[in-house]
Amino acid sequence: RKEVEQDPGPFNVPEGATVAFNCTxxxxxxxxxxxxxxxxxxxxxxxxxxxxxxxxxxxxxxxxNRASQYISLLIRDSKLSDSATYLCVVSRASGGSxxxxxxxxxxxxxxx
Amino acid sequence: DADVTQTPxxxxxxxxxRIMLECSQTKGHDRMYWYRQxxxxxxxxxxxxxxxxxxxxxxxxxxxxxSRQAQAKxxxxxxxxxxxxxxxxxxxxSDQGLAEFGNTGELFFGEGSRLTVL
Numbered sequence: 624r625k626e627v628e629q630d631p632g633p634f635n636v637p638e639g640a641t642v643a644f645n646c647t648x649x650x651x652x653x654x655x656x657x658x659x660x661x662x663x664x665x666x667x668x669x670x671x672x673x674x675x676x677x678x679x680x681x682x683x684x685x686x687x688n689r690a691s692q693y694i695s696l697l698i699r700d701s702k703l704s705d706s707a708t709y710l711c712v713v714s715r716a717s718g719g720s721x722x723x724x725x726x727x728x729x730x731x732x733x734x735x
Numbered sequence: 736d737a738d739v740t741q742t743p744x745x746x747x748x749x750x751x752x753r754i755m756l757e758c759s760q761t762k763g764h765d766r767m768y769w770y771r772q773x774x775x776x777x778x779x780x781x782x783x784x785x786x787x788x789x790x791x792x793x794x795x796x797x798x799x800x801x802s803r804q805a806q807a808k809x810x811x812x813x814x815x816x817x818x819x820x821x822x823x824x825x826x827x828x829s830d831q832g833l834a835e836f837g838n839t840g841e842l843f844f845g846e847g848s849r850l851t852v853l
Contacts, residue, residue, distance in 0.1 A: 665846070672839060723768070
């Protein structure tokens, strides 16, 4: 089982829609959680960190469920510019350190 | 100027050739990483280093080696390139991710090095 799993999609949604992605992780000792955004052939960039209490940044909401070992990302009022691949990153414990581990990414296509 | 710089950005080479990808950073971070990205497989960790004297294998280190010449520099070498090493390679840096020190653990990436092995 891959340590960090995401549905690759693509999720194809109209502008204005609400869309949600989940990401599951296998290492219960994982400490930090992030969502990154990657545009085609570009480097990933941080979208938001995910905190235990959940957090919101404009149209984006991230939540963490430690008991079920998943994180989620909710995008409200989707824009064309939201089209990208969303990467889940989990810092998993390894020999006393925490190593950032990526899911395969979820592709989002927002159409007019 | 970019905080994390990778060279070369694109390289085409032949099977059996030695290739070095270089990464330098001005973030002042101790932690540096090399990932490769293949379509449908996400980013997979090749090697990582938490300081100049520290080198660790990631999940796919076979066929690769690294050198951490200084805090700011981390190079990836392919001693004898093979076609299945054709991929997009990313260097990244981060702080220690310790909240008590105001660290976030955020990864900062270079723009990537696209390598094609014929």
